[in-house]
Amino acid sequence: xNEKILMKGNEAIGEAAVQAGCQCYFGYPITPQNxxxxxxxxxxxxxxxxxxxxxxEIAAINMCxxxxxxxxxxxxxxxGPGISLKQxxxxxxxxxxxxxxxxxxxRGGPGLGNIAPAQSDYFxxxxxxxxxxxxxxxxxxxxxxxxxxxxxxxxxxxxxxxxPSMVAADGILGQMMExxxxxxxxxxxxxxxxxxxxxxxxxxxxxxxxxxxxxGEGKLEEHNLRLQAKYDEIAKNEVRFEEIMVDDAEIxxxxxGTSARIARSAMVRARAEGMKVGLLRPxxxxxxxxxxxxxxxxxxxxxxxVEMSLGQLVEDVRLAVCGKARVHLHGRTAGGVPxxxxxxxxxxxxxxxxxxxxxxxx
Amino acid sequence: MPKIEVDIDRCKGxxxxxxxxxxxxxxxxxxxxxxxxxxxxxxxxxxCTGCAFCAMMCPDLVIEVYK
Amino acid sequence: MERVFGMPEAMKPERTLxxxxxxxxxxxxxVAELVDxxxxxxxxxxxxxxxxxxxADKYWNFDVISAAHGRAPAVATGMSRGNPDCFVIxxxxxxxxxxxxxxxxxxxANRGEHFVTVFINxxxxxxxxxxxxxxxxxxxxSQTCQLGxxxxxxxxxxxxxxxxxELPGVAFVARGTVDSPKHVLKTRSYLKKAFEMAxxxxxxxxxxxxSPCPTNWGMTPLKALEWMRKExxxxxxxxxxxxxxxxxx
Numbered sequence: 001x002n003e004k005i006l007m008k009g010n011e012a013i014g015e016a017a018v019q020a021g022c023q024c025y026f027g028y029p030i031t032p033q034n035x036x037x038x039x040x041x042x043x044x045x046x047x048x049x050x051x052x053x054x055x056x057e058i059a060a061i062n063m064c065x066x067x068x069x070x071x072x073x074x075x076x077x078x079x080g081p082g083i084s085l086k087q088x089x090x091x092x093x094x095x096x097x098x099x100x101x102x103x104x105x106x107r108g109g110p111g112l113g114n115i116a117p118a119q120s121d122y123f124x125x126x127x128x129x130x131x132x133x134x135x136x137x138x139x140x141x142x143x144x145x146x147x148x149x150x151x152x153x154x155x156x157x158x159x160x161x162x163x164p165s166m167v168a169a170d171g172i173l174g175q176m177m178e179x180x181x182x183x184x185x186x187x188x189x190x191x192x193x194x195x196x197x198x199x200x201x202x203x204x205x206x207x208x209x210x211x212x213x214x215x216g217e218g219k220l221e222e223h224n225l226r227l228q229a230k231y232d233e234i235a236k237n238e239v240r241f242e243e244i245m246v247d248d249a250e251i252x253x254x255x256x257g258t259s260a261r262i263a264r265s266a267m268v269r270a271r272a273e274g275m276k277v278g279l280l281r282p283x284x285x286x287x288x289x290x291x292x293x294x295x296x297x298x299x300x301x302x303x304x305x306v307e308m309s310l311g312q313l314v315e316d317v318r319l320a321v322c323g324k325a326r327v328h329l330h331g332r333t334a335g336g337v338p339x340x341x342x343x344x345x346x347x348x349x350x351x352x353x354x355x356x357x358x359x360x361x362x
Numbered sequence: 363m364p365k366i367e368v369d370i371d372r373c374k375g376x377x378x379x380x381x382x383x384x385x386x387x388x389x390x391x392x393x394x395x396x397x398x399x400x401x402x403x404x405x406x407x408x409x410c411t412g413c414a415f416c417a418m419m420c421p422d423l424v425i426e427v428y429k
Numbered sequence: 430m431e432r433v434f435g436m437p438e439a440m441k442p443e444r445t446l447x448x449x450x451x452x453x454x455x456x457x458x459x460v461a462e463l464v465d466x467x468x469x470x471x472x473x474x475x476x477x478x479x480x481x482x483x484x485a486d487k488y489w490n491f492d493v494i495s496a497a498h499g500r501a502p503a504v505a506t507g508m509s510r511g512n513p514d515c516f517v518i519x520x521x522x523x524x525x526x527x528x529x530x531x532x533x534x535x536x537x538a539n540r541g542e543h544f545v546t547v548f549i550n551x552x553x554x555x556x557x558x559x560x561x562x563x564x565x566x567x568x569x570x571s572q573t574c575q576l577g578x579x580x581x582x583x584x585x586x587x588x589x590x591x592x593x594x595e596l597p598g599v600a601f602v603a604r605g606t607v608d609s610p611k612h613v614l615k616t617r618s619y620l621k622k623a624f625e626m627a628x629x630x631x632x633x634x635x636x637x638x639x640s641p642c643p644t645n646w647g648m649t650p651l652k653a654l655e656w657m658r659k660e661x662x663x664x665x666x667x668x669x670x671x672x673x674x675x676x677x678x
Contacts, residue, residue, distance in 0.1 A: 024511050050510045054503065055536035062500035062533070066507020069494050070474075070515060074507065092497050199474045199492040200508065200515025209486035211495035374449035376650035382610050399449065415610040417434040421454025422445060427434035
């Protein structure tokens with residue numbers, strides 16, 4: 001292990017899942033993540049594990065529900081339209097407190113949209129399209145190495161908290177090839193055992209009902225309060241972000257995934273021109289690094305959100321600053337990718353703007 | 363001699379057993395059980411053959427059969 | 430004196446919430462009897478669908494999982510592929526299996542998944558108050574076809590056994606009913622065959638059970654059986670539709 005190879009993003013996710021012990025992959029073809037499904041169809045069989053190309057995305061997420069219920073690591077993957085189909089299943093998985101890992105390689109929407117990269121599923125990832133009070137741990141890698149490393153972490157976090165977790169990538173990350181170190185998977189030694197709840201081998205316990213329905217008076221609220229306590233624990237322990245040159249920054253950009261790479265290049269050029277610009281890159285979209293942003297907002301009075309959507313991440317940043325700073329938006333979508341020149345131009349506009357002006361590039 | 367035992371409070375008075383009994387020795391009682399149904403009763407137990415047709419038809423596991 | 434018929438170990442003693450004369454009570458018991466007969470209680474996982482039998486966990490004395498509406502065959506696939514040692518009983522009603530879950534049903538059959546499917550066909554949606562099912566008969570009234578099912582608007586009832594039995598992954602498909610001791614025993618034998626197929630990893634098995642729903646048919650239980658014999662069994666023929674071991678009826 002630890003060799004460095006050139007690998008496509010989608011396939012890097014697959015290899016990481018195999019290394020992390022994914023026992024069952026269920027998926028349905030959809031662009032731009034087909035390479036992942038194809039890779040798994042070969043690797044899982046090679047490793048004598050389970051691969052099923054399911055009849056639909058809905059079937060796939062429900063197969064994951066079943067596999068997780070019997071205590072094995074399982075995953076599915078799709079793009080926005082397919083993740084929309086999976087929402088009911090994800091809600092059930094969260095309600096039943098099962099560990100399932102999944103991947104959204106985002107494309108343009110809404111509807112059938114296009115197959116070009118986008119980040120317009122941010123709401124879907126972090127708010128769920130699914131019903132009920134639940135959360136999913138969302139990782140937003142920015143390069144192929146992170147796609148690999150955070151896939152492994154995604155499985156661990158799902159098991160640790162008995163909750164769904166996901167990687168939110170975009171079509172660029174899924175398709176690009178970059179050098180990748182095939183880090184050895186090191187299983188955490190402190191993950192809770194699945195024996196007390198996995199179905200089908202109740203040799204040491206009474207029969208168990210694995211469910212998300214709680215009909216008795218007050219029972220569902222009680223269950224939800226327990227879930228919220230779990231989410232509080234996750235929020236306390238699992239937030240991840242990267243901050244670059246924020247300490248003296250007058251404008252901080254907030255961006256994730258591919259947008260962060262572009263924002264970073266824009267930042268470097270802006271700095272060369274004497275502008276004090278920094279970048280905060282959320283790595284977990286949920287739990288969101290709101291505490292960090294609030295801290296920055298004490299001193300930094302202008303944030304520029306750079307995203308491949310027309311205004312989703314920006315809402316979380318606006319919430320996080322609690323009115324202490326202005327939050328501007330640079331949004332492109334549906335295959336439109338932010339351009340460095342345009343970002344720099346907007347940074348200058350932000351620098352030169354007055355009063356309460358909120359700037360948007362469209 | 364074969365016999366049945368009826369768990370009166372489980373019975374919902376559907377009468378499937380009454381219809382199924384080949385000896386025709388079951389009927390719904392005039393009395394009520396604690397759910398407000400008329401439970402089954404065997405009014406000629408000496409004729410019971412222990413065939414268990416009544417128990418097979420019962421959706422509620424009301425009847426145990428002894429032989 | 431010995432007890433020759435009583436509560437199976439794989440049933441919990443709770444009195445069921447099902448209506449008087451509901452077929453679920455008999456079907457649940459037959460499944461439990463077979464779980465006991467094959468000594469599967471510690472490995473069995475029953476799937477409680479969406480429908481009246483969402484409550485199946487209260488009655489079956491083995492592991493039960495609640496699946497989303499129609500998705501039981503996919504959940505069953507995940508469980509039986511994830512842990513081939515467990516024994517999965519996919520239990521569904523007519524909406525679950527033949528409306529929202531049609532794709533999952535056909536594809537699990539097509540893949541030859543090794544679990545038992547019990548299909549409770551009572552030609553109506555019970556839990557939600559009596560709406561039309563894919564198996565509601567022409568002319569039969571329901572909440573959503575109040576003048577009787579009109580095929581011109583609502584299509585014809587679906588015969589599931591006929592639809593699936595020729596898929597190559599299928600091991601055993603049969604249709605039984607529970608209106609008489611003779612039929613109850615026959616249905617039990619079909620379920621037993623299905624259990625054997627799943628245990629022997631021979632492919633996918635389905636036992637459709639024509640079942641009474643007195644409440645939503647608006648009849649007393651005995652009248653419901655009468656109607657079922659006259660109308661349902663006329664349209665839904667009983668018997669074996671597929672048997673990969675070539676068994677004859």
